Amino acid sequence: MDVEERLEEIAQKLAKRVDTKSCFQCGSCVSACPVSRITDGELYHPRRIVRATLEGEASKLLEQPSLWLCTSCHACLEHCPQKVPVSELVQDLQNLASELGVTPDDIVSEVENIIATGWALAPSESANKRRVELGLPPIPLEEKGKKDLHTIAKATELLSRLKKIKEHKAALKAADEAIQEGGEA
Ligand code: SF4
Numbered sequence: 001m002d003v004e005e006r007l008e009e010i011a012q013k014l015a016k017r018v019d020t021k022s023c024f025q026c027g028s029c030v031s032a033c034p035v036s037r038i039t040d041g042e043l044y045h046p047r048r049i050v051r052a053t054l055e056g057e058a059s060k061l062l063e064q065p066s067l068w069l070c071t072s073c074h075a076c077l078e079h080c081p082q083k084v085p086v087s088e089l090v091q092d093l094q095n096l097a098s099e100l101g102v103t104p105d106d107i108v109s110e111v112e113n114i115i116a117t118g119w120a121l122a123p124s125e126s127a128n129k130r131r132v133e134l135g136l137p138p139i140p141l142e143e144k145g146k147k148d149l150h151t152i153a154k155a156t157e158l159l160s161r162l163k164k165i166k167e168h169k170a171a172l173k174a175a176d177e178a179i180q181e182g183g184e185a
């Protein structure tokens with residue numbers, strides 16, 4: 001399947017999963033969105049994400065790292081007068097991006113941490129030492145839990161998804177290096 005066919009498939013998947021047709025572009029989702037507020041709407045803008053989807057241009061969003069700034073707080077959904085599931089749309093776009101192998105490094109690292117420890121940000125040895133000094137119990141990272149997490153990640157194909165993302169990143173890096181070497185020659 002070539003890139004165009006893949007993008008067409010993505011557009012069809014989105015249309016089936018998330019109904020954005022009732023959006024009348026009022027912008028209430030932007031006013032409610034903490035990420036839009038903190039970035040002055042420059043970096044992240046849910047109304048534009050919905051508009052791009054309505055116009056069949058959602059696939060263009062998949063390569064944008066800003067797509068991953070959404071905190072999944074669902075404030076947009078709460079405030080939308082039309083009950084457009086904006087946050088679900090963003091999550092679907094993130095899922096589709098990761099299916100294509102496009103996912104920021106920090107998200108990959110968080111997922112790997114969860115599989116390895118159950119924590120997105122695993123407590124460090126020094127953090128646990130400090131807890132004990134303060135009279136708190138250390139945060140447990142039990143071996144059995146780790147095994148279960150690995151089993152779940154494998155059964156849900158998360159491990160294969162991670163592998164694909166890493167392959168995609170390696171291919172991009174190799175392409176960059178080839179371009180640089182070509183420029184230096
Ligand atoms: S998704 Fe809802 S809140 Fe956002 S622009 Fe569309 S109608 Fe308005």
Ligand code: SF4
Nearest residue numbers: 033070071073074076
């Ligand atoms: S779920 Fe995402 S898009 Fe919606 S308000 Fe929260 S951060 Fe913004």
